[in-house]
Amino acid sequence: MLSNTITIITLALSIFSFPTSSVAEVTTAIAPIAIDQDGWVITTDSAQPGNEAINALDNDEGTFWHSGYGPDVPLPHNLVVDMGNQYMVNGFSYTPRQDGNINGNIGTHSIDYSLDGNTWTTSAQGTWANDDTVKLVNFQETTCRYVRLTATSEAGNRGPWTSAADISLWYDTSFIAPAPQTKGQWALTIDFPVVPVAVAVVYNTGGILAWSSYDPAAFGGTGQTVTALYDPASASVSKELVTNTNHDMFCPGISMDFNGRIVVTGGDDAAKTSIYTPTSATFSSGSDMNVARGYQSSATLSNGRIFTIGGSWSGGVFQKNGEIYNPSNNVWTRLDGADVTPMLTNDAEGVYRADNHGWLFGWKNGAVFQAGPSKAMNWYTTTNNGGVTAAGTRSDSADAMCGIAVMYDAVAGKIFTAGGSPSYQQAAATTNAYIVTIGNVGAQATTTKAASMSYKRIFHNGVALPNGQILVVGGQEYGSPFTDDSSIMYPEIYTPSTNRWAIMAPMSVPRNYHGTAILMADATVLVGGGGLCAGCSMNHYDGQIFVPPYLFTTTGAKAPRPVINSVSTTNVAAGGSITVNTNSAVTAFSIVRLGTTTHTVNTDQRRIPLTPASAGTNSYRLTIPSDNGVALPGYWMLFAMNSAGVPSISKIIKLTG
Structure with missing residues (x-):
């Protein structure tokens, strides 16, 4: 073991961009402070002479630690920092070597903490992208003295090497840990090699398929998609570049068919269809849509077909009526009678935005209910040439672009909606929430105004929990894509039976535009993503597990679970x-x-x-x-x-x- 004692100045965090939230009532600003590295001791399993462990703590990107060369020093490799005293820690950064050589970039890894250097707890785990950008990791606040970074793979699989130009730790002085039995708890952080802009649950493993675009951190390309697969059983993340479908699957429609296949349509390559089969963990090509689309929504129907409508963000700006896909014969059919016009919002940017992100729900007899984001709701039928029938307006709601809609009780036809704004961007969000009830196809829907959220939100996510509650997480007060401005750091849970909201434990990472949230098979929720802008500081390559309050006892202990x-x-x-x-x-x-x-x-x-x-x-x-x-x-x-x-x-x- 190599051991080096060092003395350096406080590490500046000027390379980072941290959010502040401006909701006056309860949102607290996040104020991260670098932990002074004076007196830290760093040890490692091996080091190449000239590239000792001390280089990872010298605040000089021109130097770096590198594991020993040769076959006698195989992976895994680790760096262990002893801070000398106990600190509250909730952040870690890893800077890969910056000399133009990418050998040793860390891929699969874990970050663990300890009070005594003997008993370790994992705070973050996953895979980093193979590039030289700084890797920022936020995790649940914890008191510790020791932090360990373990590399189990080299990002490019070039050899058994590991390197690091710098590492740093920080803490947030404004954070006060809430009682977990009433506020839930943030658990393991999952580091992804992509910004998880889109995610889907894989039925045969309970894992999460995530993807971004042609690039892990940027959009605007074509012909390929960078994907990642998270396996909760091992907490491992694998990466794959999908090229065989010639489809950049950024900003698509997504639907899961009757056999658990994930059907991805349009986006950057606006006419394409790609299908992910969980049993083989592979993508294959479906037939092209008749209408090129991006930002459209799609919905699986009672007869097994998939309906889509809208999507003028990509593939041209014009009237994009419905069409339907039959998975059994791989054929798309136009439904020009399924007129998109009744569901358009009055967006400041016109049709380019007005037909985006429809709130679609497959319903009886192959029909589709459109609950928003326009204030007008509609029934779409899919037989013959298709059709549309008005279903009323959503009470006193304005258009609510990039709000949420969750069918939390399908037996009763209950749909919960919340947030959004009149225009896609540069518009204030709302706190409004509604319960929409649907019955027979073609009948008017009824809408009841629910209690308002505590925060205005746009670009948030809504998750139906097993007990009928709805978790609302992420978003910002004012729609501003690719920023962390006015971020809402506090999730909320709505209980329909009492018409009441409860504010949850705050997040440590903003989840705004391109943020995601999805229910896991163990009744926790994976919340991740945000960003996807080349070179910006708002790219969030991670997800974090939120453990809802129902998994704790009134004393804060883990609740015994039925099996x-x-x-x-x-x-x-x-x-x-x-x-x-x-x-x-x-x-x-x-x-x-x-x-x-x-x-x-x-x-x-x-x-x-x-x-x-x-x-x-x-x-x-x-x-x-x-x-x-x-x-x-x-x-x-x-x-x-x-x-x-x-x-x-x-x-x-x-x-x-």
Whole structure:
């Protein structure tokens, strides 16, 4: 082991851009301060003479630490910092070597902390992109003395080497840790080799497929997409450049078909269709759309087809009516009767923005309900040439571009909407929230104004939780893409049964334009992304796991969770039933369809509460709703909840048509 004691000046953080939030009522400014490195001791498993560990703490990008050369010093490699005293820490940065040589850039890695240097806890894990940009990592605030960076792969797989020009740590003096039993808790940080602008749950592993564009940190290219796959079982992240579909899948429509395949349409390559098959972990080409689109939404229908509409951000600005995809024969068909005009917003930038990001919900008889973002709501039918019927306006709502819509109770036809603004950008967001209730196709929807959010939000995300609550996370007060200005750092949870909001523990990273959030199979939520602007400081290459309050006891301890021991079948048709055996008594069940999301839109996500009937001790019979428009076929997460409202880890089941 090499050990070096060093004395240096306080590290300046001028290379970083940290957000401040301006909501006067409760938002607190984030004030990170570099920890003075004077007296730090750094050790490493090996070092090449001339490139000792001290170089990673000299605040000089012209020098760097490099692991020892040769086959006798294989990966993994590590750097361990002893700060000499205990500090509150919630940030770490790694600067790769800056001499033009990329050998040793760290790929797969973990960041761990310890009070005594013997017992370690992982704060962040993942894979970094193979470039020389500074890697910034935020994680849950913790008190520690030791921090360890472990590299388990070289980013370009060029050899068993690791290098680092500089590392630094910081803390946030304004942060006061909230009680986890009432505010939830931020857990593991996942570092991605891309900005996760789009994410989808993979049914066979419960993992997360994430992608950006042709480049990990920029858009505007063509012909390829950089993707990453997060495996929660190992907390590992792999990276793949997808070129075989000739499709830059930035700003697409996304839908999950009945077989769990992820159908990605349009975007930068505006006519393309790419299909991800989880069992082979590969992309293949679908047929091109008839209309080139970007920023469109799509929705899987009760008959297994996929409907899309709008999308003038890419592929030309004109009237982009609906079309429909049949996965069984790989054919797109125009539906010119599905007129886009009734759903346009009155955006300051015109049609270019007015047909973006429709709030679409597949419903009964192959129809689609459009709940927004326009204040006008509509029914779209998909038989023959298609059609559109007005469904009323969303109460007193204005247009709400880049707001959210969540079907939190499909049995009752309940859709929750919140936030957004009259125009896509350079407009103030709103706190308004509504409950939209739908029934028969073509009938007028009813809208009830819900309690307002605590914060104005645009570019936020909404997640249906297993217990029927809705988590709202991220966003900013004033729509300004590619900035961290006016960031809302506090998530909120809405409870429909009480019409009340609760403010959650604050995030450490802004999640605004190109931020994402998605429900995981263990009932936690992965919140990530933001940015994707070449060379800017707002690129957030990470995600962090949010643990909702329902996973804690009233004393703040981890709550004992019910366990689903078995299910009678993992394939069940609409109207069919399954028997579920648990390890203890439970009082409620729900199923939540696996989600896909980008640009605030998640049309696959929906929740169905299930009423259990006793089938013996800790055994329950559940009946699936009989209409495929409600119980949309595909893959769902089945949760059991006990009398304290604590959900189990889910079992993945498939609803068939």
